[in-house]
Amino acid sequence: MTNTNLLNQVATRLVEPQVKPLTLFIGGWLPQHWVFTTESGSSTLVVEKSGDSGAVLGASPTPDVTVEWTDAQLDAALSVVLTNGDRNTVPRDPPPTIKAHTKKGKDALNMLGGRLGLR
Numbered sequence: 001m002t003n004t005n006l007l008n009q010v011a012t013r014l015v016e017p018q019v020k021p022l023t024l025f026i027g028g029w030l031p032q033h034w035v036f037t038t039e040s041g042s043s044t045l046v047v048e049k050s051g052d053s054g055a056v057l058g059a060s061p062t063p064d065v066t067v068e069w070t071d072a073q074l075d076a077a078l079s080v081v082l083t084n085g086d087r088n089t090v091p092r093d094p095p096p097t098i099k100a101h102t103k104k105g106k107d108a109l110n111m112l113g114g115r116l117g118l119r
Contacts, residue, residue, distance in 0.1 A: 003071060004043040006078040007036060008055035010116065011045050014081065018115075020051030029104040033060035038071040064105025067118060069096040077117030090117060 023030065032047040042059035069077075076090045096118055100106035113119045 003036065003038065003074050003078060004055050004057050006075060006082070007043050007045055009082055010078055011047070011053035011055050014115070015045070015047060015112070016051060016053035019047055019053065023049070023051045029108055032064050032105065032108055033062060034065040034067065034105075035059045035063040036074060037066065037068045038074055040071050064100065064102045065109050066099045066101065067096050068098075070094075081115070081117045087117060 019026065019030075027049060030047055030049045030051070032045075034045040036043050036045065037059065041057070043055050043057055044060040044063070045053070045055050046060070047053045067074075073091050073096070077087075079085070080087055080090055098109065098113070098118060100109050109118075
C-alpha cells in the first residue's frame with residue numbers, strides 16, 4: 001500500500017506523543033488496530049498498550065476500526081494532518097467508509113477520527 005509510510009509518520013509523530021502520556025488513564029482502550037484499505041492494499045495503524053505506535057503493511061486480523069478510501073484521498077488526508085494544513089483541501093467524494101468493529105474502536109474513532117483527517 002502506498003500510504004504505509006505516511007500512516008507510520010502519523011502514528012509516530014502525532015498519535016504516539018498524544019497517547020503515551022495518557023496510557024495509565026486510557027489503557028482499557030489499548031491496544032488499537034486501525035486498518036486502512038485502498039485500491040492498492042491495506043495497512044494497519046497499531047497503538048500498543050504502552051502507547052508505542054506505528055504502521056505495518058497488511059490488514060490486522062482483529063481490527064478495531066476499518067477505513068476504506070482511495071489512495072489519493074487517504075494520502076491527501078494524512079499529508080494535511082502531518083503539515084497541519086487546510087482539511088478542506090482533502091477531496092471528500094466519495095467519503096471514506098469507516099466501520100468501528102469494537103466498543104474501544106468506536107470510542108477511539110470518536111476521539112481521534114477528526115485529528116486523523118477522517119472527518
